[in-house]
Amino acid sequence: MAEEGNEQVHRVLSLFSGCGGMDLGFEGHFIANKKSFPTDDERIDCELNDNWVLLKKNNFKTVFANDILPEAQVAWTEYMRRFGYDSNIYHCQSIVELVKMQKAGANIFPKNIDVVLGGFPCQDFSVAGKRMGFDSQKDDYGKKREDNKPSEESRGKLYYWMKQVIDIVRPKIFVAENVKGLVNLGNVKDIIQKDFASADGNGYIVLPPQVLHAGNYGVPESRERVIFIGIRKDALNPKAIEALESDNIPEEYNPYPSPTHACTIKDDSLLSPVTTYDVLKDLKEPEESLDESQMIYSKAKFQSNGSQGQIEIKLDKIAPTIRSEHHGNIEFRRLSAEHGGKHTRELENGLKERRLTPRECAMIQTFPPDYNFVMKRPTGRGYILSSSGAYKVIGNAVPPVLAFNIATRIESLWDKYFI
Structure with a gap:
């Protein structure tokens, strides 16, 4: 964990980064629609005008990002340079290649990582696609495999390579994202949850994944994503371990953000959906x-x-x-x-x-x-x-405002969780 001024900064390694929706949400300090947040929200830095606000900077700092799409690298680098980043942070290569290079002795992944983020490819689990899942016949670059057979390097199993990165860098917490369709695809959700928990020699508590509807968090979009959150056991204090391993996790220890807007739920205490x-x-x-x-x-x-x-x-x-x-x-x-x-x-x-x-x-x-x-x-x-x-x-991309809600919830629990 790095120090900036008097604050501790949590170092973030981002995988399948795309154009940076998840990264931007964790960084904070971006312009957002005023209706996406309560008027007295402490996460707002300042009001820009009647319709837009600037969000506060979070205590997360991206130190590594990757994706296979050159277009994503261009967009990410162009925007994130305002946080002082340059193109060297972004690696436009497959996660399979990066892990293999690391295991061969190259220093690919930075040390002292606190958080790993990753929206592993979703096409093979999407209801809009063929739902091939683990049987995907496309490789880690999304191209049809010559043998037309799935493998450990196929697009449907890239989450497992994310798990190997977690093995290597041992973050205190990781957040993985995919389409809602994954939870209805046989036992895929349970397999992924179990595989993630096995990282670092069964060293992670992986909480039951939740489907978050973006509209319930101030995003004007009917977008549902399943979120996996895992936390390294040996970094947690005893009270946090007891709470997170219980059948009913107390709300004060739950890392998933509570809805702020009544889009798919009826609750008069919540804000109206953003249109x-x-x-x-x-x-x-x-x-x-x-x-x-x-x-x-x-x-x-x-x-x-x-x-x-x-x-x-x-x-x-x-x-x-x-x-x-x-x-x-x-x-x-x-x-x-x-x-x-x-x-x-x-x-x-x-x-x-x-x-x-x-x-x-x-x-x-x-x-x-x-x-x-x-x-x-x-x-x-x-x-x-x-x-x-x-x-x-x-x-x-992950909507930055949705990611911001996830990030600020995790940030609020950091001292409550970790030794």
Whole structure:
């Protein structure tokens, strides 16, 4: 654990980092919609205007990140440099390669790691995919294996390589994330929970995983993710061990954050859900914007075949899940009256049918409005990060506001947990 000023800083190793939704949430100090937080929330640094706030910096510091997508590295590095990071922190390689290199004697992973984060690949567990799970025939780079057979290095088993990183660096706590569909895929959830617990010679208490709905945490999106949290036993104090190993974990020791917004649950004490209008209302139309991430968008035509993506978002409700593998099927910001569009006032004002822009997708995912997702080359010809790449990494990400809630809950329990 490092020292910065008079505060202890918890060192974070991030795996399957993507464009940094989980990392940003743990770092904090980013712009968020005011309605995502109570007005008296102590986690708010300052109010920027009537609609936006700046969140406080958390005591987590990312010291290592990795992903196989070059687009993700570009986006992550561009934004995270404001925290003083450079591209050397981000390793654009497969976790399989990195673990093998470490075991061969290379110094890949930093020492003195407090937290490991990892949203291991979800396509093989998703209800939107083929749900191959452990039988995935794609390798660690997502490509079809030549022998058409699953292996220990297949995309469906990359969580186990995350477990091996945990073996190596022995963090005090780890947080792993995947799609909700995983919990309904046979005994996959139980196998993963047991494998994670076996890290460091059965050295971890892995709490029963929970499915968190992003809408219940101030995210204007119907996104559900299963979260695994594991804590190293020999770092815990006796009271914490007793509490975390009990059948009913006392609330004061539960690391999962409590809902803040009444999206899928009925509770008058919670805030109203954040809507798509709340996060999109300040944006200009693409033809009027100077923001590269707002200026271009998918031109895929409307299809009346009922396939996914052929609906417009509801401005007074939360949005559907922002997907990565959209292939031109990203939802519409608005449909024409001919195609059943409901945003009558906008249509009457001459606004045209179009799909969501990368910026709008990012705002729905709660990325801050100053996060660049579409970037031109310095020559002005072509893109370092194109709109198609932007859609991909945004759809793969954990909403930063959801991650922020997880991070601040864990941070609040740190001294209660650890010796």
